[in-house]
Amino acid sequence: MSEKKNLQGVKEIAKLANVSIGTVDRVLHNRPGVAKATKERVLAILNEHNYSPNLIGRALSKRKLITLAVMVPKSSEESAFWDAPLKGIQRAVSELEIYQVKLELFLFDQNDRLSFIEKIEELKKAKVDGLVLAPTFLKESKQVCLYCDEENIPYNFINSNLEGCNNLAYYGPNLFQSGTLAARLISLLNKPNEEFLIVHVSKELEEDHHILIKEEGVRSFFKEHNIEQNMKHLIILGTDYSYVSNKLETYLKSSNPKSILVSNSRVSTIARFFEEKQISGIRLIGFDFLPENVEYLQKSTIDFLICHKPLEQGYQSIMSLFAQVNTQKTPPKINYSPLDVICKENYHYYQN
Numbered sequence: 482m483s484e485k486k487n488l489q490g491v492k493e494i495a496k497l498a499n500v501s502i503g504t505v506d507r508v509l510h511n512r513p514g515v516a517k518a519t520k521e522r523v524l525a526i527l528n529e530h531n532y533s534p535n536l537i538g539r540a541l542s543k544r545k546l547i548t549l550a551v552m553v554p555k556s557s558e559e560s561a562f563w564d565a566p567l568k569g570i571q572r573a574v575s576e577l578e579i580y581q582v583k584l585e586l587f588l589f590d591q592n593d594r595l596s597f598i599e600k601i602e603e604l605k606k607a608k609v610d611g612l613v614l615a616p617t618f619l620k621e622s623k624q625v626c627l628y629c630d631e632e633n634i635p636y637n638f639i640n641s642n643l644e645g646c647n648n649l650a651y652y653g654p655n656l657f658q659s660g661t662l663a664a665r666l667i668s669l670l671n672k673p674n675e676e677f678l679i680v681h682v683s684k685e686l687e688e689d690h691h692i693l694i695k696e697e698g699v700r701s702f703f704k705e706h707n708i709e710q711n712m713k714h715l716i717i718l719g720t721d722y723s724y725v726s727n728k729l730e731t732y733l734k735s736s737n738p739k740s741i742l743v744s745n746s747r748v749s750t751i752a753r754f755f756e757e758k759q760i761s762g763i764r765l766i767g768f769d770f771l772p773e774n775v776e777y778l779q780k781s782t783i784d785f786l787i788c789h790k791p792l793e794q795g796y797q798s799i800m801s802l803f804a805q806v807n808t809q810k811t812p813p814k815i816n817y818s819p820l821d822v823i824c825k826e827n828y829h830y831y832q833n
Contacts, residue, residue: 491579494530498523506579547806548583549574549799550609552600552625553639554591554617561771562746562791563615565833566639569795570613577803585609592684592720594618601625611802612636613795616643618685635805637798640791641691642815649805650812652798654789654820656691660698662820663742663766666785667699668708670764671739678738679714682725682747692744699742713738720747726754733760743767748786752777770823770833781825789818792833 491509495502500519507515508523515523551570554563567586574584587604590596597618604612605628612629614636616622626646629636638646640653667677679699681692696714703710713736717728729751741763743751748767755765756777767774770788777783801812823831 494523494526497526497530501576502579503576546581546583547611547803548585548607548609549802549806550585550587550604550607550612551799552587552589552604552612553615555588557590557592560746560769561773562769565770565791566795566798569792569797570799572792573796573799573803577799580803580807582803589617591617594621594685597621601628604628609634610806613639613798613802614648615639616641616646619643635802637802639794639798640789650798650801650814650816652794652801652816653818655817656694657698657701659768659787659789659820660695660700661702662698662787662822663695664699664702666766666822667710667740667742668703668706670784671710673709674711675739676711676713676737677740677742678732678736679712680717680729680741680743680751681714682717682720682743682745682750684718684720695744720750722750722753725750726757729754730758738763740764740766745769746771746774748783749773749777752782755782756780770828770831775828778823778825778828784824786823786828788821788823788831788833790821790833791818794818 491502491505495505498505498519500523504515504519505523507513508520553566556562556564570584574582585607587600589600598621601621601624604625612634614622614625616638622643623646626636626643626648630647635649638648638651638653641656642651642653671677679696683692699712703712715728715732717725719725741751743766746767746769748765749771751767752765754760755763764784765782766785766787767783768787768789769791770786774783774786778786797816804810804812821831
């Protein structure tokens, strides 16, 4: 039995057994982690179709090791956003075990440029076949792209896009449309000319270019629909709670917004401030289905979350990168995530 036929056989067995190819791989190699009934079903299908586990296993073991690198922020006390994309990435790699795929993680502090630069140097020393990159620091991210271009390493962007680069594909939200969606919610919540506030919470606003693109979307919506709005914005160049709460408290002493839009996942910080100061009557909108955000959504402190399926972003970014490295199958350049509006009444049914 040829190696090619063996590999096609694994896909067929997985489909017939309604399991992942990773599960078939674990059965073939007698690894733990497969339910007894599932294992018996896979083995029965192997026998029925005259596939030899030993022959398939030997063919797979001869395949070249593929190393895929991931360079994204690590989770922090301020935000657990990147836990979800990493879960998707790990799920994809688990399914690709059968193809000898190895994962190299280069996790950096999204508030520390030097941390990102250190990971660039580590990446250059590693021998990788593909890269998934969250382009956080613009200048340095372009250096990573240039390095990959020179070394013929295909790379995908995740969560935010970077124009003018030779990336294979982008997986993430249409950030401009995220802003217009937020603006539509505000237009439904606010009366004409009532003040609403956009809050940017970021240590380096210029590097968080996705935040600014969302604001462009907000402004565009109101201009396009000729809606009069009293729009203000507050830039908070820090992320720890005491700093954010002090800045917000100072602002609210002289202003009375009816709605607040927090332009990233740190909306729970504002919600915590509302709760501690017993502030009510201000509608609060933010981004991302994180445990700390959902906690305040349950309490109605946060009214709406706009979510972008980050787990799926991570999964698809790895799968398409592997397809390119392994079979030269090029994915579509732009792959936008859904824009989901989540509130207290429907969050129970949402999966990230």
